[in-house]
Amino acid sequence: MKEQISPTMLPIAQFAEKLSVLSPEFTRRFAEFEAQKCRFELLSNLFAVDLKSTPTNLQMELIELQCSDTLKSKYDSVGAAQFPCFLPDTLPQLRAQAAQMLSIVGSTYLCEQLFSSMKMNKTPHRSRLTDEHLHSVLRISSAQSLTPDIDELASKKRCQVSGLDQCASEYIVLFPY
Template identity: 65%
Template sequence: MQEENATGELTAYHCIIHQEALCGKALKMEHVMSIITRTVNFIRAKGLNHRQFKAFLTELETEHGDLPYHTEVRWLSQGKVLQRCFELREEICLFLDSKGKDTTQLRDEMFLCEMAFLCDITSHLNAINLQLQGRDRVISDMYSTVKAFKTKLTLWETQMRKENLSHFPSCQTMKEKLSTSAFPSTQLADKIGMLAADFRRRFADFEAQKSRLELLGNPFAVDVESSPPNLQMELIDLQCNDALRAKYAAVGAAEFARFLPGTMPQLRIQAAQTLSMFGSTYLCEQLFSLMNLNKTSHRSRLTAEHHSILRISSAQSLTPNIDELVEKMGHHQVSPSTSNK
């Protein structure tokens, strides 16, 4: 921004990954997760119960031999716990029966339907969470991911009301096994609607920046006439330049801004302002994790002077200057003929 002498106001965003994780709270299905967590804790918390449960699964020759723990710190663990518990629901009930525990709630068909739904929707939320992570995810990429997920939610809500469970395999399994009650498709469709509403609320700022984000994402596809007047002439020049179009296809949206020529100053400023919107704290958290790994009890002598360790481990595009290194080393090398003397 300083290089371009830009004075425009910069836009700040809360971490999009955190926002997406918070959207899951809108489902209001803590009552289901609390029962599952309590069940898993009973099996895993005591060594004897855990060993007996693993032996029990071995005797039954099940596909899975254990249950994973769920922790709030790890966002993706809930989905894994739910999936495993759903797959082992009958074996878990049999084991708890052998321990004299009440399994009425775990056998209730309504609870099992809600558990199946939570299992499927959490799997979808985990999928978008993983898509939002990564070093090279700029704000336009994250915008496209969130936009696609909101569209998927609309589709899922419509399909759920029609009892079309194509994208909810666990729900489909439960629907086929129901004996007395009907599958609560309307109730679960309302849950999807609540989730979609929370996504729209939390990511409302995206709509305000829509044109700017689409311009960064693919400047060759935007409509020139609907673009700001100060960009229109440069956009025409850009979209008619085959060399720049080929460069965009080769390097992608995030890197392409570096190749915009000086004859397109307004597009360069626009790209700089948009790229300054850091959509997530992923890199910050990754750096913090690297710091914790480096500052172990076995490396206690590391100080702030050793910042090069963090720089190298977190660098995205650090390339050594071999020629300069060789030149520096050349002043200290001794020729073989000299050493033989």
């Protein structure tokens, strides 16, 4: 394939330059993840983690967790990603640890979703979309559950009387079934 593509179509030097600029940026952005590596490994498999390498405040709770056959079977059935939701209240340190680590990934995902939604809504073809409209669209799209209050909406409804009602009754009189 390399032989079939001319250097003008695929400027390798230009790509190499762009990649060399991106490499330190990735290193900088993901340095925090490297520092948190042991915490991520802890959550990836709570039942196989080495107790000596875990923080001391979590060791007793990990021992209690690893000795529970019920929690082990729950872990096997739901998987590592969903298991932190099933950690019992008797393991507050592990629950807090799981919440901290999952919030890193979850908040990043929500931000990416919002930016994607904004990009899809704010296009050149929708030039009349104001910042207020965009704010409303993003608010609705980011709502986890949105249910209308039907009673409140119905109470705000106003009946409008028009001349159509009179016209309709005259039509029926003139043209009965």
